[in-house]
Amino acid sequence: MDKNVNVDSHAWIDPVKLKRLSDIRRKELRQAAFAVLEREGIAGATLEKVAAQAGASKGIVLHYFRNKQELFEHAMREANAVLCNAVVARLRQARTPMERLDAVIEGNFEEHLFQPPLCHAWLSLCAEVPRDEKLARIQKVIHARMRSNLLSSLHGLASPRDANDIALGVTALIDGLWLRLGLQPGSVSREQAILQVKNYVAGQLARREPVTVGA
Amino acid sequence: MDKNVNVDSHAWIDPVKLKRLSDIRRKELRQAAFAVLEREGIAGATLEKVAAQAGASKGIVLHYFRNKQELFEHAMREANAVLCNAVVARLRQARTPMERLDAVIEGNFEEHLFQPPLCHAWLSLCAEVPRDEKLARIQKVIHARMRSNLLSSLHGLASPRDANDIALGVTALIDGLWLRLGLQPGSVSREQAILQVKNYVAGQLARREPVTVGA
DNA sequence: TCAACAATTGACCAATGGGACAATAAAAAG
DNA sequence: CTTTTTATTGTCCCATTGGTCAATTGTTGA
Numbered sequence: 001m002d003k004n005v006n007v008d009s010h011a012w013i014d015p016v017k018l019k020r021l022s023d024i025r026r027k028e029l030r031q032a033a034f035a036v037l038e039r040e041g042i043a044g045a046t047l048e049k050v051a052a053q054a055g056a057s058k059g060i061v062l063h064y065f066r067n068k069q070e071l072f073e074h075a076m077r078e079a080n081a082v083l084c085n086a087v088v089a090r091l092r093q094a095r096t097p098m099e100r101l102d103a104v105i106e107g108n109f110e111e112h113l114f115q116p117p118l119c120h121a122w123l124s125l126c127a128e129v130p131r132d133e134k135l136a137r138i139q140k141v142i143h144a145r146m147r148s149n150l151l152s153s154l155h156g157l158a159s160p161r162d163a164n165d166i167a168l169g170v171t172a173l174i175d176g177l178w179l180r181l182g183l184q185p186g187s188v189s190r191e192q193a194i195l196q197v198k199n200y201v202a203g204q205l206a207r208r209e210p211v212t213v214g215a
Numbered sequence: 216m217d218k219n220v221n222v223d224s225h226a227w228i229d230p231v232k233l234k235r236l237s238d239i240r241r242k243e244l245r246q247a248a249f250a251v252l253e254r255e256g257i258a259g260a261t262l263e264k265v266a267a268q269a270g271a272s273k274g275i276v277l278h279y280f281r282n283k284q285e286l287f288e289h290a291m292r293e294a295n296a297v298l299c300n301a302v303v304a305r306l307r308q309a310r311t312p313m314e315r316l317d318a319v320i321e322g323n324f325e326e327h328l329f330q331p332p333l334c335h336a337w338l339s340l341c342a343e344v345p346r347d348e349k350l351a352r353i354q355k356v357i358h359a360r361m362r363s364n365l366l367s368s369l370h371g372l373a374s375p376r377d378a379n380d381i382a383l384g385v386t387a388l389i390d391g392l393w394l395r396l397g398l399q400p401g402s403v404s405r406e407q408a409i410l411q412v413k414n415y416v417a418g419q420l421a422r423r424e425p426v427t428v429g430a
Numbered sequence: 431t432c433a434a435c436a437a438t439t440g441a442c443c444a445a446t447g448g449g450a451c452a453a454t455a456a457a458a459a460g
Numbered sequence: 461c462t463t464t465t466t467a468t469t470g471t472c473c474c475a476t477t478g479g480t481c482a483a484t485t486g487t488t489g490a
Contacts, residue, residue: 022436041346043258047478057439062479120345127342129398130335131256139398168395168403169411173384176391180383183344183354188383196384203418240467262448272469277449 026064026074028054033075037121042128045072073134076125079118080142086110087149097156104149105197108174109190119182146171162208169204173197241279241289243269248290252336257343260287288349291340294333295357301325302364312371319364320412323389324405334397361386377423384419388412 032054036045047068051058065071087107094100108114129135147167154163177193247269251260262283266273280286302322309315323329344350362382369378392408 025437041257041342043343044346046476048476058478059440059481060438063438068478116345120342123338123342126394126398127256127335127338128258130331131259136398143399165411165414168407169388169415172391172395172411173388173415174391175394176387176389179341179390179394180387183341183351184358192383196380196387199380199419199422200384200388200415203422204414207414207418207421237466261446263446273448274451274470275468278466278468283448 022064025060027078029056029061029064029071030074030078033071034079034121037072037075037124038117041120042072042124045124047071069132069134072125072128073132073138076135076138079122079125080138083108083113084142084145086113087146091149097153100153101150101157101201102198104146104153105170105174105201106194108197109177109193111190114178114181114190114193116181116185119178122178123182143171157205158208162204166201166204166208169200170197173200237279240275242293244271244276244279244286245289245293248286249294249336252287252290252339253332256335257287257339260339262286284347284349287340287343288347288353291350291353294337294340295353298323298328299357299360301328302361306364312368315368316365316372316416317413319361319368320385320389320416321409323361324392324408326405329393329396329405329408331396331400334393337393338397358386372420373423377419381416381419381423384415385412388415 029050033045033050036049036053040046040049047061048058050071051061054061061071065074087104090103090107091100094103125135126139129139150167150170151163154166157163158166174193174197177188177196180188181193244265248260248265251264251268255261255264262276263273265286266276269276276286280289302319305318305322306315309318340350341354344354365382365385366378369381372378373381389408389412392403392411395403396408
């Protein structure tokens with residue numbers, strides 16, 4: 001457990017919350033699992049590889065997680081938390097509804113997150129959602145929060161009916177742009193992606209509000 | 216090979232092109248592979264299951280396909296062909312650029328195709344793209360054609376620069392809506408999806424063309 | 431210092447995987 | 461009716477996998 005330990009740039013360890021050694025190990029293993037997922041995909045992700053990635057033995061993995069499924073479920077939660085934090089951080093600095101909207105959008109394409117490997121792992125996890133109840137629930141929660149964030153901003157900018165539609169469009173568009181990144185790395189830049197979504201929002205807001213007050 | 220033969224609704228067999236028995240077998244196996252993918256995902260898709268699905272023995276699968284990889288690469292081609300045909304069929308009946316645009320959009324959400332199982336299989340395949348050169352190429356071709364179809368329609372409706380942007384947006388939005396369907400079946404209806412994309416296009420076209428001629 | 435406990439390992443196991451192959455059945459060709 | 465391909469099966473092999481477990485090695489607190 002020396003040189004093989006994977007330390008993502010966003011893998012800072014809060015010395016306060018991680019009192020227990022076991023918690024540290026668990027976090028290490030979750031991250032190792034995710035790293036393996038990035039490289040090998042769900043089909044190639046084996047307990048042994050995860051152990052190796054964490055610089056430990058296979059036994060230890062099953063000591064901290066009941067089984068493979070549970071391990072990867074926690075890996076998904078971990079990854080989601082990171083993504084979510086990026087959005088929340090930006091959200092805290094936003095004042096107007098429009099700023100909050102941009103916060104969500106830009107947070108979803110954070111420089112160090114909007115990267116092919118992360119996307120590949122994410123894709124693999126998503127591909128298993130239909131066969132893993134827990135993964136499905138996590139996914140559902142993630143989407144619900146995203147949606148909620150969007151709606152709270154949009155309610156100040158459009159009718160509830162329109163806000164709903166636009167929120168769906170934004171989430172779909174974001175997911176679609178991530179997918180593009182995963183399928184053809186380099187085909188979408190962070191800036192392009194952000195612009196796309198912002199343009200979409202602008203287009204929809206203009207289209208749906210039939211001249212509210214006029215300039 | 217009697218009752219277990221899977222015959223998708225879209226699995227019509229052209230008696231002209233499929234002279235050779237081997238071609239029939241290959242097509243059966245490709246479709247069986249895809250069916251297994253729908254149920255089990257890439258991680259659970261095994262040669263034995265594919266064989267069972269086709270009502271044959273494992274040996275026969277490897278008789279027609281060099282190895283597992285090749286089998287699933289052909290499965291992806293097959294699925295793509297189906298999707299593509301749906302679009303092409305509609306495209307043939309379209310006259311104006313706008314009609315062509317709608318053809319692409321509606322073709323991508325064809326009733327009997329826009330279904331969770333198909334999406335799940337598709338997702339599993341996409342998740343493997345980063346580790347399979349061939350899959351990546353197929354994926355690239357698919358996207359290129361889609362893009363080309365969109366651009367040929369859009370060139371009559373927007374500047375080349377804008378057309379590019381809009382084409383990217385449309386593909387991403389379509390993919391994103393499919394993803395939603397896969398992650399939360401029932402959360403997006405075919406009609407909703409189509410409306411979303413059409414609204415997007417309308418919003419963008421209105422936004423980008425600063426009053427070309429005026430009504 | 432020593433007992434209690436947590437962490438960690440490595441050996442082990444049964445099941446399953448992909449793939450090779452020889453043997454057999456079925457067709458086609460002559 | 462042979463001969464020659466082609467289709468198909470079942471068996472065998474070996475590597476791998478998820479998971480269990482007993483044994484070992486720290487750690488810690490009394």
